[in-house]
Amino acid sequence: AQKITQTQPGMFVQEKEAVTLDCTYDTSDQSYGLFWYKQPSSGEMIFLIYQGSYDEQNATEGRYSLNFQKARKSANLVISASQLGDSAMYFCAMREINSGYSTLTFGKGTMLLVSP
């Protein structure tokens, strides 16, 4: 079974609109962390946001927020007020504390295209 599932291969959004990128995860660990990374066409991996499994509040970083629903095992990324520079590949990833603390498991990614 996939540990990280991103069901949207691609998403379109208009500039200044909000967009939600979906991510569901599968783990039996009680302690884990969830990450979102942005990969622009230049190829680098840019850290966006982190949510720990025990964090009671949803993580926010500027225009990025993580809609963490633990019971549903989902960790959707919400980008508010999209900008043209947000066009990139977005990866959801998980780190399971008990199953290998240093390993990040990535989803297949969602390509986001922001139009003017």
Next chain:
Amino acid sequence: EPEVTQTPSHQVTQMGQEVILRCVPISNHLYFYWYRQILGQKVEFLVSFYNNEISEKSEIFDDQFSVERPDGSNFTLKIRSTKLEDSAMYFCASSERPNTGELFFGEGSRLTVL
């Protein structure tokens, strides 16, 4: 802002040649990683390194791969005898702690094996 730096940004090599990819992690970080991304595919874990030894490795990280921290700043990935399927983007990453918080990636080294 501190960052992870990688060299070279792109290397082209012949099959069977040795390749060394270099990384300078963020200076106060203690945990180092290599990941790779074959074109169009997801990012995959290769190896993690702490206290001058490998702490975890994936099944991809076979005997052809090795890692080293030759001095206080560099962290290297060596591929002894490259194969066509080693063509990928290789990302170095570092973190301050092993099991929580941010993992910072470098910009990647693109390896092309001909």
